[in-house]
Amino acid sequence: MTRFDFNDASVVVIIGSGAGGGTLANELCQKGFKVVLLEAGKRQSPATFRNDEWFAFNQLAWLDKRTTSGNWQIAKDFPNLPAWTCKTVGGTTVHWAGASLRFQEHEFKAKTTYSNVTGANLLDWPLTLAELEPFYAKAEFKMGVTRTNDIPGLPGNNNFKVMYNGATRAGYKTVHTGRMAINSRPRDDRSSCWQLGFCFQGCKSGAKWSTLYTEIPKAEATGKLDLRPQSRALQIQHDKQGKATGVLYADKEGKHVLQKARIVCVAGNSIESARLLLNSSSSTFPQGLANSSGQVGKNYMRHTTGSVYATFAKPVYMNRGTVMAGIVADESELNLKRGFAGGFEFETISLGLPFAAAFLKPGAWGRDYARLLDQYPNMAGMWIVGEDMPQETNAVTLHPTEKDEWGLPIPNVHYDDHPNDLAMRNYAYKRGADIYNAVGATQIVAVPPYPSTHNMGTCRMSENPRDGVCNKWGQTHDIKNLFISDGSQFTTSAGENPTLTIVTLAIRQADHIANESSKKNL
Numbered sequence: 133m134t135r136f137d138f139n140d141a142s143v144v145v146i147i148g149s150g151a152g153g154g155t156l157a158n159e160l161c162q163k164g165f166k167v168v169l170l171e172a173g174k175r176q177s178p179a180t181f182r183n184d185e186w187f188a189f190n191q192l193a194w195l196d197k198r199t200t201s202g203n204w205q206i207a208k209d210f211p212n213l214p215a216w217t218c219k220t221v222g223g224t225t226v227h228w229a230g231a232s233l234r235f236q237e238h239e240f241k242a243k244t245t246y247s248n249v250t251g252a253n254l255l256d257w258p259l260t261l262a263e264l265e266p267f268y269a270k271a272e273f274k275m276g277v278t279r280t281n282d283i284p285g286l287p288g289n290n291n292f293k294v295m296y297n298g299a300t301r302a303g304y305k306t307v308h309t310g311r312m313a314i315n316s317r318p319r320d321d322r323s324s325c326w327q328l329g330f331c332f333q334g335c336k337s338g339a340k341w342s343t344l345y346t347e348i349p350k351a352e353a354t355g356k357l358d359l360r361p362q363s364r365a366l367q368i369q370h371d372k373q374g375k376a377t378g379v380l381y382a383d384k385e386g387k388h389v390l391q392k393a394r395i396v397c398v399a400g401n402s403i404e405s406a407r408l409l410l411n412s413s414s415s416t417f418p419q420g421l422a423n424s425s426g427q428v429g430k431n432y433m434r435h436t437t438g439s440v441y442a443t444f445a446k447p448v449y450m451n452r453g454t455v456m457a458g459i460v461a462d463e464s465e466l467n468l469k470r471g472f473a474g475g476f477e478f479e480t481i482s483l484g485l486p487f488a489a490a491f492l493k494p495g496a497w498g499r500d501y502a503r504l505l506d507q508y509p510n511m512a513g514m515w516i517v518g519e520d521m522p523q524e525t526n527a528v529t530l531h532p533t534e535k536d537e538w539g540l541p542i543p544n545v546h547y548d549d550h551p552n553d554l555a556m557r558n559y560a561y562k563r564g565a566d567i568y569n570a571v572g573a574t575q576i577v578a579v580p581p582y583p584s585t586h587n588m589g590t591c592r593m594s595e596n597p598r599d600g601v602c603n604k605w606g607q608t609h610d611i612k613n614l615f616i617s618d619g620s621q622f623t624t625s626a627g628e629n630p631t632l633t634i635v636t637l638a639i640r641q642a643d644h645i646a647n648e649s650s651k652k653n654l
Contacts, residue, residue, distance in 0.1 A: 134352070134355055134356065134357060134358050135358055136166055136168055136358045138389060138390060138391055138392065139392055140166070140392060141377070141378070141392040141393065141394055142166060142394050143165075143166045143167065143168050143358075143391070143392070143393055143394060144160055144165050144166065144167045144168070144393065144394060144395045144396075144397065144645075145167075145168045145170065145378070145379045145391055145393040145395070145396050145397070146160075146167060146168070146169050146170070146396075146397045146399060146617065147170050147365045147379065147396070147397065147398050147399060147400050147405075147408065148170070148171065148172075148223055148398070148399035148400040148401065148404070148405075148617075148618060149169055149171040149221050149222060149223050149343060149344075149348060149359070149399075150218070150222065150223020150224050150225050150343060150399065150401065150618065150634075151223065151224070151225050151228075151343065151618070151619075151631045151634040151635050151638070152399040152617040152618035152619070152634045152635070152637070152638045153169065153171075153223065153343075153397065153399030153400075153617055153618065153638075154169075154222060154223065154225065154343025154344075154347045154348050155274075155343060155347050155634075155635050155638040155639065156397060156399065156617050156638040156641060156642055157169045157347065157348065157351050157357055158343075158347035158348065158350050158351040158357075159638065159639055159642030159643075160356075160642050160645065160646070161350075161351040161354040161356035161357050162350075162351075162354060163642065163646045164356065165356060165645075165646075165649075166356050166358075167351065167356060167357050167358065168358045168360065168391055168393070169348070169351075169357060169358065169359045169360065170360050170363040170364075170365055170379065170381055170391075171220075171221050171223075171359070171360065171361050171362070171363060172194075172219050172362070172363065172364045172365070172400075172404075173192075173194075173218065173219035173220035173221060173361065173362065174220060174221070174361055174362055175220070175221040175344075175359075175361045176191065176192065176220055176221065176222075176226070176334065176344070177344070177345070178334065178335060178336050178337065178338050178345065180334075181333060181334030181335070181336050182333065182334075183328060183329070183330040183333055183336065184333065185330070185332075185333060185483075185484045185486050185487050186486055188330075188332070188333035188334060191220075191334075192218045192219070192220050192226055192227060192333075192334060193216065193217070193218060193219065193227075194215070194217045194218060194219040194404075195219070196219070196536060196542070197212055197534070197536070197542055198212060198213070198214055198215075198403065198542060198543050198544070198545060199211065199212065199531055199534065199542065199543075199544045199545070200212065200213075200214045200544065200545050200546075200547075201544060201545075201546045202526070202545075202546045202547040202548045203548045203549060204547045204548065204549050204581070205494075205580040205581060206547070206581060206583060206584070207547075209494035209495065209580070210494070210583050213583045214403075214545040214547070214583060214584060215401075215403055215434075215545070215583055215584040215585070215587050216582060216583040216584065216585050217401050217403070217585070217587065220344075221344055221348065221359070221361050222342045222343045222344025222345075222348070223343065223399075223401070224401065224585070225341070225342040225343050225344065225631065226334050226342050226344055227332050227333075227334070227585070228332075228340075228342075228585070228629075228631055229331050229332065229455050229456035229479075229629075230312040230313045230314040230331065230340050230341065230454070230456060230457075231310055231311070231312060231456050231459070231479060231517075231629040231631075232271075232272065232275060232277040232311050232312060232313045232629065232631065232632040233311055233477070233628035233629055233632060234261075234268050234628065234632065234633070235261065235264075235626040235628055235633055236261070236464070236466070236626070236627075236628075237260070237261040238466050239474075239519065239624065239626035239627065239628075240256065240257040240259065240260055240261055240623075240626075241256045241257070242254050242255070242256065242257075242473075242474075242519075242623075242624040243255050243256045244256055245466070245473075246468070246473035246474070249473055249521055249550075249552060250551075251521070251523060251550060251551070252521035252522060252523060252550060252552065253430075253431055253521075253522045253523055253524045254521070254522065254624065255522075255592070255594060255599055255600070255623050255624070256595075256623070257593060257604075257623040257624070258593050258594060258595040258603060258604040258623070259593070259604040263604075264633075264636055264637075264640070267636045267637075267639050267640045268632070268633075268636050270636075270639050271632055271635040271636040271639055272311075272632070274341075274346075274635070274639075275313035275341040275346075275632070275635065276313060276314075276315055276319045276320060276341060277311050277312065277313050277632070278309070278310070278311055278312045278313075278314065278316050279308075279310075279311050280311065283316060283317070283319070284316050284317065285308060285309045285310070285312075285316060285457075286309045286310070286312055286314060286316045286325060286454055286457040287309070287316075287327070287453075287457075288309050288457065288458065289327065289450075289452055289453025289454065289457065289458075289480075290448045290449055290450065290452065290453070290512075291448060291450040291453065291458065291480045291482055291512050291513065292309055292453075292457060292458035292480050294442075294444070294448055294512040294568070294571060295307070295458050295460065295478070295480055295512065295514055295567065296458070297570075297571050298566075298567035298568050298569075298570040298571040299460045299478070299567050299570075301570035301571065302563070302566045302567050302570045304460050304462045304567075305462055306459075306460065306461040306462050307458075307459070307460050307461075308458075308459060309454075309457040309458055309459075310456065310457050310458060310459040310479070311459075312454070312456070312457055313340065313341035313631075313632070314331075314335075314339050314340045314341070314454060314457070315339040315340075320346065322337075322338045322339055322345075322346075323337050323338060323339055324337075324339055325337060325339040325340070325454055326339065327452070327453045327454060329451045329452050329453060329454075329455065329482065329484075330451075330455075330484070331454060331455040331456065332455065360381075360383070361384070362383065362384035363381045363382070363383055363384070363389075364381055364382045364538070365379055365380075365381045365400070365408055366380045366381055366382055366388070366411070366538055366540060367379070367380040367408075367411060367412045368380075368396055368398075368408065368409070368412040368421055368614065369390070369412075370414065370416065370417070370421070370611070372416075374416055374417070374610070374611060375611065375612075375613055376393065376395070376396040376421075376611055376613050376614045377392060377393065378390050378391055378392040378393045378396075379391050379393060379396060382538055394613065394654070395613045395614075395615065395645065395649075395654055396613065396614050396615070397606075397614075397615040397616075397617040397641075398591075398614070398615065398616055398617060398618070398620075399616075399617040399618040399638075400618065401587050401618055401619065401620070402432060402528065402587035402588055402589060402590040402591075402618070402619055402620040403528050403543050403545060403587060403590070404543070405590065405591055405616065405618055405620045406428055406429040406528040406543070406590035406591060406620060407429075407528060407530065407541075407542075407543040409421045409422055409423060409428050409429075409591070409601075410423070410428060410429060410528075410529070410530050411530065411540050411541065417610070421608075421610070421611065421614065422591070422601050422602070422608035422609065422610045422611055422614060422616075423601070423610070424597065424609070424610050425594075425597060425598050425599065425600060425601065425609070427524075427591075427592065427594075427599070427600050427601050428590065428591060428601055429527045429528040429529055429590050430524045430525075430526075430527045430589075430590065430592075431522040431523065431524060431526065431527075431589040431590065431592055432522075432526045432527055432528055432545065432546075432547060432587075432588075432589050432590050433520050433521075433522055433526070433586075433587075433588040433589040433622070433624070433625040434520065434547065434581075434584035434586055434587055434588070434625075435517055435518060435519070435520055435584075435586040435588075435625055435627075436474075436476060436516065436517075436518035436519065436520040436553040436556045436557055436560075437515065437516050437517060437518070437557075437581040437582070437584075437586075438515075438516045438557045438560065438561065438578065438579060438580060438581050439481055439513055439514065439515050439516065439578075439579035439582075440478075440513070440514050440516070440560075440561060440564030440565060440567075440568065440576065440577070440578060440579065441492060441511055441512065441513040441514075441576075441577040441579055442511065442512055442513075442565075442568035442573035442574075442575065442576050442577070443504070443507040443510045443511050443573065443574050443575045443577075444510045444511075444512065444571075444572060444573060444574060445510070445572065445574060446510060447509045447510050448509070448510055448511060448512045449509060450480075450482040450511055450512050450513055451482045451483075451484055451485075455480065455481060455482050456479050456480055456481060456515070457480065458479060458480030458514075459477055459478065459479050459480075460477060460478040460479075460514075460567070461477050463475055463476050463477065463478070463560070463563065464476060464477050464627050464628070470559055471555050471559065472552045472555040472556045472559065473519070473521070473552055474518060474519030474520070474521075474552070474556065474627055475518065475519060475627040476516055476517055476518025476519070476556060476560055476627050477516075477517050477518075477627065477628070478514045478515070478516065478560070478563075478564060478567070479514060479515045479517055479629075480513065480514055480515070481513045481514055481515035482513055483513070485505070485508050488505065488508060488511075489505055491579065491582050492504065492505075492577060492579055493577070493579070494580065504575070504577065507574075507575070510574075512568065514564055514567070516556075516557065516560040516561075516564070517586070517627065517628070517629060518553075518556045518557070518560065518627050519556075519624070519625050519626055519627040520550065520552075520553045520556075520625055521550040521552050521553060522589055522592075522623075522624055522625070523548065523550060525546065525548065526546060526547045526548060526589075527546050527590070528543050528544070528545055528546075528590050529543070529544050529546065530542075530543065530544070531543065531544050561578040564576075564578075565578075586619075586625070586629065586630050587619060587620075588619045588620065588622040588625050588630055589619075589620060589622055589623075589625070590620045591608075591616045591620040591621055592620070592621060592622060592623045593606070593621050593622070593623045594609075594623065597609035597610075600623065601616060601621075602615070602616045602621055605640070605641055605644040606621050606637060606641045607644070612653070612654065613654050615641060615645070617637075617638055617641060618634060619633075619634050621637065
């Protein structure tokens with residue numbers, strides 16, 4: 133097991149081991165860099181995963197206290213759980229469903245495309261789809277995305293068949309089992325999907341791509357990775373010139389340890405990345421690191437979501453088979469005539485009975501709700517994934533009074549639904565109902581958003597330093613050896629699941645770090 137000295141200032145320290153951090157660690161190790169990878173959670177494996185929702189939630193989820201404010205439904209239903217992310221080696225790639233869609237060209241130019249959307253803090257990305265295409269191709273090959281590289285699509289389960297028949301009858305044309313980073317046949321020393329369901333509880337077969345058992349073991353095999361689980365980053369430190377010099381963290385015994393560093397990459401997901409930068413304030417950086425623009429923590433996005441569930445006269449057993457291997461993509465096209473900017477997809481979704489009881493109608497009780505839950509075997513479900521509008525007031529901030537066990541302010545996540553989000557969601561509810569009614573639904577349930585699984589923004593890319601936190605490489609404008617390596621660097625959310633793009637940006641960022649290092653610029 134590789135271990136680097138705490139005083140080794142030649143290492144790259146990466147904070148967070150998910151889609152961004154875990155991928156970046158492997159890419160850099162393959163290029164010969166020494167990497168210390170800090171992960172706040174424990175290391176699990178397919179052998180320790182359990183197809184039990186409540187057990188898995190407590191095993192994998194980030195349960196440290198957070199507070200919530202704003203007019204979004206989450207603040208009412210789940211005030212201390214704004215986001216359903218993971219605290220474990222592999223991060224939220226352990227929990228994600230596997231949907232892997234490229235952003236569309238117009239989505240990189242949201243300000244130009246949508247013009248002035250009142251109340252939205254829109255900005256064009258400082259890069260284009262053309263710049264990302266070769267890196268998207270590398271990410272798709274690395275992750276084994278179905279319907280790319282001659283990899284066949286996954287089979288359709290009953291939940292998909294209900295969606296497919298309803299969507300095609302409702303007039304939709306682009307309906308299939310999706311582009312999924314789940315093996316439809318054995319690949320990369322991992323089996324094909326066993327169709328167990330419970331994809332959010334960790335993949336027992338290892339068919340679903342996760343940095344836990346793909347990128348991180350490959351990085352460890354180089355002898356260049358020092359993985360430190362149960363290591364909670366507390367502060368990024370810097371010298372008098374403002375250059376990042378190391379990371380102070382608490383190890384599994386609670387001891388404070390300083391790991392010196394040549395380069396620091398932050399990949400703790402949008403909430404924790406912003407919180408860490410804000411908690412790393414100093415006399416040189418009184419507003420927090422990389423925050424001369426005042427944009428750290430701002431423009432939090434979580435996609436316009438919600439779900440449509442329906443019951444039928446006969447059993448569907450939506451919980452059997454891959455959770456999200458089903459997509460209706462027609463509504464993702466650029467179409468400003470629907471009364472809102474941006475687009476969305478319908479994607480199959482399923483919940484086990486305990487989570488269905490918690491999420492279908494949060495707080496519901498009584499005979500009518502019991503009747504609905506009795507119809508669980510006959511239920512089908514789909515999730516709405518749509519572009520939401522960045523708002524400067526939607527922000528991750530430090531709580532003014534509440535502290536964590538290390539004495540640091542906990543994060544507050546403030547989010548107000550934008551009128552564009554509400555218009556998109558209401559339109560999607562109606563179109564989702566059309567799909568299920570086309571195949572004889574007996575009851576339609578419009579379900580409010582769950583705690584956020586797609587967390588974006590808070591450290592966004594910008595061409596001009598005054599507008600954001602980092603440049604098109606994820607390199608912070610203020611500190612050249614400090615990088616943002618997760619979804620918090622997204623300028624806008626687009627209307628697609630974010631993981632493929634996070635991986636793509638990490639691959640590209642690794643090339644940039646290597647190139648700049650070879651020129652002695654880092």
